[in-house]
Amino acid sequence: MDDDDLFDAFDYQPSDASFQAMRKVEMAKVNEARTNADTFLKMLAEGLDDKKTTNNTVGTEEKVDDEPSVNFELANYRRSQIFSIAVEGNCTHEVVVPAGMEYTPLVSRTSEPAKSYDFQLDAFQKEGIMCIDNLQSVLISAHTSAGKTAVALYAIALALKEKQRVIYTSPIKALSNQKYRELQEEFGDIGLMTGDVTLNPDASCLVMTTEILRSMLYRGSEIMREVGWVIFDEIHYMRNQERGVVWEETIILLPDNVHYVFLSATIPNARQFADWVVYLHNQPVHVVYTDYRPVPLQHFIFPAGGSGLYEVVNIQGQFREEKFIDAMSGLKQAGEEGRGDFRKGTEKGGSDVMKIIRTIKERDMIPCIIFSFSRKECEAYATQMKNMDFNTEKEKTIVKEIYVNAISLLSDDDRHLPQVGQVLPYLLRGVGIHHSGLLPIIKEVVEILFGEGLIKTLFATETFSMGLNMPARTVLFTSARKFDGKDYRWITSGEYIQMSGRAGRRGKDDRGLVILMVNQQLGSETARQIIKGDPDPLNSQFRLTYNMVLNLLRVEGINPEFMLQNSFYQFQNYDALPRLHENVDKKTKELAATKVENEIEIAGYYQMIKQIEFLQSTIRKVVTKPVHIVPFLQAGRLLRITTKEHDFGWAALLNFHKKTNPTDPLSPSIIYVLDMAILLTAESARDVSNVAQLHPPLPEEKGVIEVVPISIDCVSEISAVRIKLPQNLKSFEAKQSVARAINAIKKRFNNIMPPLDPLNDMKIRDANLEENLTKLEALERRKSTHPLRQIYIFLLQKNFDDLYKAYERKLEIEAELKSAKAELKKAQNLLQLDELKCRKRVLRRLQYCDESDVITPKGRVACEISAADELMLTEMMFGGLFTELTPPQLAALLSCFVFEEKKGATKLADELSGCLRSMQEYARRIARITKESKLEIDEDQYVASFKPHLMDVIHNWCTGMSFAEILKKTDVFEGSIIRCMRRCEELLRQMVNASKAIGNTDLEKRFETARLKMKRDIVFTASLYL
Secondary structure (H helix, E strand, C coil): CCHHHHHHCCCCCCCHHHHHHHHHHHHHHHHHHHHHHHHHHHHHHHCCCCCCCCEEECCCCCCCCCCCCCCCCCCCCCCEEEEEECCCCCCEEEEEEECCCCCCCCCCCCCCCCCCCCCCCCHHHHHHHHHHHCCCEEEEECCCCCCCHHHHHHHHHHHHHCCCEEEEEECCHHHHHHHHHHHHHHHCCEEEECCCCEECCCCCEEEEEHHHHHHHHHCCCHHHHCEEEEEECCHHHHHCCCCHHHHHHHHHHCCCCCEEEEEECCCCCHHHHHHHHHHHHCCCEEEEECCCCCCCEEEEEEECCCCCCEEEECCCCCECHHHHHHHHHHHHHHCCCCCCCHHHCCHHHHHHHHHHHHHHHHCCCCCEEEECCCHHHHHHHHHCCCCCCCCCHHHHHHHHHHHHHHHCCCCHHHHCCHHHHHHHHHHHCCEEEECCCCCHHHHHHHHHHHHCCCCCEEEECHHHHCCCCCCECEEEECCCEEECCCCEEECCHHHHHHHHCCECCCCCCCCEEEEEEECCCCCHHHHHHHHHCCCCCCCCCCCCCHHHHHHHHHCCCCCHHHHHHHCHHHHHHHHHHHHHHHHHHHHHHHHHHCCCCCHHHHHHHHHHHHHHHHHHHHHHHHHCCHHHHHHHCCCCEEEEEECCCCEEEEEEEEEEEEEEECCCCCCCEEEEEEEEEEEECCCHHHCCCCHHHCCCCCCCCCCEEEEEEEEHHHEEEEEEEECCCCCCCCCHHHHHHHHHHHHHHHHHCCCCCCECCCCCCCCCCCHHHHHHHHHHHHHHHHHHCCHHHHHHHHHCCCCHHHHHHHHHHHHHHHHHHHHHHHHHHHHHCCCCHHHHHHHHHHHHHCCCECCCCCECHHHHHHHCCCCCCHHHHHHHHHCCCHHHCCHHHHHHHHHCCCCCCCCCCCCCCHHHHHHHHHHHHHHHHHHHHHHHCCCCCCHHHHHHCCCCCCHHHHHHHHCCCCHHHHHCCCCCCHHHHHHHHHHHHHHHHHHHHHHHHCCCHHHHHHHHHHHHHHCCHHHHCCCCCC
């Protein structure tokens, strides 16, 4: 959306004079806020507590005496007052009031309500509506499907009744589209602004993404003078690492005279969030919290390969330890047969899912949502449902009618796309698939059918758990583990709560069923934490961006420091001060109480050990270089495997293979992976795909041999010994024979395995290696004959190891104290101020602003770009790279900025690889300047963040190739391609505006031509909700 679109929404485009006038009106508020922040920081630094706290029922305010400031005792410090309000029903109600403001209790409405409901409101809904009737802001924190939207609807109805405008924000465009349709059916006078779609912008109620609202605020939009209420749906999305900062910016920039409705999943620190809003806008904010579920949940575990469900949490919410132990026993007894691989949707894992779904169907517990953590798994499981039918003939007729009406929006070619045709047989039988790889129109058809009760079994990824109220009777998790982009891990309690919350339909079910499939040993505490744990707190993800800094420099009366001072990130650190002081005191006392005998002598011995470890690490890096180690990687070779967490001891090599690390398709790196027969605990051996959770057995524990893929970096020693391996290592007996062979070798050599000598055996020629080996040998001799060790072991018969550990513990406490003091100092200072200075240094070096922080033409361009890396794109624009490219090449190059998935190396045509290399040179230059400006950055990682894997696809699309044809040229999911194209089109729109900002009509036409070439056919088919 460009400036013109934004201004069209409110019938008034501010002139320069009126714009300045608006800013002057805001200046007093800004300066007052800045003064308050400075005073507050000073007060914190001096340890003064000159405010009183109240935390009582209304009418019983209690004074709290000032604490002495000597030790900075601020445990009772608050910047606001908190009152608890007595309520009837299963919710709590508190109000946070600015310090010094007299709180006036809420009064019940005497006139007709702004909106009536055809159902009995819950206690939390009544409390929220009473807050709105009293024109006071409110945060509603409740479970998924609890009915939070009812409160938001009342705020809209009241605003429309009072002739005010209201803004409804949602996290993503798809949700905005769905909400627009829902609100339009309810109220009629509704508009939509998502960037790529603008409908009825003069409406009294505008639904928009948070990014659009932020842009309007930065541009001084006049619309805010007419707005009475702003509703933030899914405010817990503020903890999103990538986009959470947008919520913080928006809430900070909003004016004080607006009232707010925040809708959130259950968050344990709801009061802290409300306290922050009070701090920003000097108005009372109510917190209405409930963890009540209208439909109670029953939680079951299904062990892999098992035959039954085990109720581990009953409908009263009690964790049943004995049932959990029974479930885990069933998993152990299943043994090799019980390790159904749910993650990959294999035959065994699939049969378990089928078994559960048949049971659910027989017991009339459908509809059911099956959550998987992979798009391919969703499809693999769905294909195994080909013999199951959930719909009647009448329902099939309705499904077909909805489907035909939907795809009639597509062109003839697009109607014949594989995904469009393949999905219908599933839908007719009541089986649906929902994940980000689907075509958007197919996803929306699935959502509509599910909402109408025409899909009885839905295979979905976790994104389906966020959005409109679409509950089922049963929720099934195919795994308790997920890949989070870095590692496989257990799902968090917050993730489990969000997804399991879809179980149980209000008014239809007396209970909801949640089933968790487990295919490896799950500890009782881990299970309890997942199923019964607290929801994730709402923690700030505030971070500085160049776009933010430049926009704040451009707006008169506000600066980047103002944003830092008022961020939720800074606020949470203020709140942490008492705890941090307490931690420093505790560590100081702990250090003073720690005494080590002969500390000076032990310190010398400790330093020698650290020197030995450093030399061993240095030598290992040389020896394990592929050029040196690969000639000795024969099957049966014994290698010592050590990770950061564990020493797995000696293991037998089976094979090794090379893998391409696709960080840069133009120069991919090679990594070596070793298949090792390693001794593991029986529990951790159940899932060898996740190396991080593998454990070696204790000395007295009997382990099992499993074949594990290990990076060559984990080799710590290379033995001269090779053992003979069985021809087939699949059977349990064959694996254990390897364990027996390794033990026999260790016994033969007294547990000291003969090593391969790097110089004599491996013939490594390296002067530094020789010198380090000599140093290591000398230090090892000194260690074995160290007088302190001799005295303690042989004369005084004391345990030297205990003494050494005591000294190590003292060093740990010293490090913890140092860290605690640094954390306290950081919290007392303005956070990220150093980073801001460095970012300004980068901007000045690249000439985006001058020494007086006045932005230049470059800066004006960067202010227009928020959809991708603003520095890179601005540098490429001013460097002339874009003027050399055709519109299809422009679109292809910009796709590198918006495509996010990890894919293998891609071979590009010469016309594209040339501009890609040029872009990477710009990236390296920016990375070098960033590093010189004292900001941390990994140059290679930064370059690799621009992913060229869809450049060919986008280029072909912009030259007229059909979607069916480009699908043959890539293995990327259809939905991922469309998402990339839509984000690329949004970026092209911003580049058009950026070109306008500096009056470059040639570039403006190029970018606009590229945008128009991209915007066609199925990629930009209108949403079914609009």
